[in-house]
């Protein structure tokens with residue numbers, strides 16, 4: 001190997017950063033957990049807030065120099081509470097996983113049991129068992145039980161869940177916490193239907209809104225705090241179009257327990273530049289969030305219908321395919337999810353493979369699962385609407401079903417993308433969505 005000089009290594013990183021932006025400028029970004037923030041959010045992220053410490057609660061910090069940071073953080077909390085109609089918001093958790101850990105730490109002890117959706121049923125690895133290196137088991141020592149799942153309806157089975165809880169009680173194995181929400185999330189979970197039942201068994205209920213926070217914020221999905229959950233955790237960068245980060249919402253009575261778990265429990269610095277960027281995002285959400293969320297869901301539904309029309313087996317057909325930003329379809333008639341993900345990437349269509357109900361039983365694994373998951377958040381931010389979904393479905397069909405050479409589709413995709421270079425649903429649009437900013 002030729003040794004490169006320090007200057008060459010330094011330059012090489014910048015070349016990769018620029019090439020990455022170029023790639024996304026010419027791609028169809030369909031990862032359901034990703035989004036593109038506004039130029040305003042990007043500006044906050046490069047501010048000096050990112051070089052500071054502000055441990056503790058605003059007004060009660062352990063270091064000096066926090067006068068402006070405190071003002072921004074109070075505003076950030078005020079806006080978060082306003083969006084989600086919450087009594088209490090902790091804006092400090094630095095990610096969705098950390099937000100979940102805050103809630104586990106505040107309301108359970110190691111050895112307690114938590115009821116969660118399994119991964120093929122949509123659960124997230126941060127809800128998982130120790131033997132799978134899931135955060136709940138590995139980091140906080142929780143034992144895990146799974147909700148019974150209805151694969152036709154693509155949601156938690158209410159009657160079977162009630163039966164399971166009664167059985168677990170008889171076996172003296174009653175969960176202390178119930179988790180709703182997940183990563184494969186087409187339809188609202190039955191929180192209203194189950195919350196008082198679960199609470200009558202003494203359970204704390206958390207709703208993990210990592211994926212759907214932006215839809216909830218826009219009033220276009222379920223409203224977990226009104227449906228009986230005690231706490232809501234989320235990421236701030238999936239359908240919510242903010243910086244990478246986390247957030248915990250709750251009621252005043254749980255505020256102290258959550259605050260202590262966040263600091264000193266699970267954060268020291270809380271990525272203050274991202275906190276400022278959250279505040280900016282929340283202002284944008286209050287202004288544009290409803291229109292955005294409505295269009296995201298319209299696009300998801302249109303994309304699902306076009307894919308179904310082209311012959312794909314789209315999950316959730318009985319319920320109209322989706323009520324969220326996600327679409328999941330089986331590719332087992334053509335190949336497997338792992339191989340299809342690679343083929344689509346050759347044409348700059350960025351998707352992820354997805355375990356779907358039935359995969360584990362059939363011996364399929366995470367590397368070669370049966371499904372592909374798509375999300376419409378980022379393409380909606382880029383200004384795409386229902387008619388554009390037909391083009392996207394057709395590109396996917398040409399590669400997966402017609403087995404056309406992805407390299408030949410790539411030039412069509414590049415020209416399709418030319419019309420969608422700005423971020424929509426934000427106040428200021430001077431910078432293009434993936435424009436590279438040079439400060440050196």
Ligand SMILES: *Cc1c(COP(=O)(O)O)cnc(C)c1O
Nearest residue numbers: 095096097124182183208210235
């Ligand atoms: C993405 C996701 C998380 C993790 O969020 P990060 O912000 O990446 O830590 C947690 N829960 C669910 C359901 C998710 O989909």
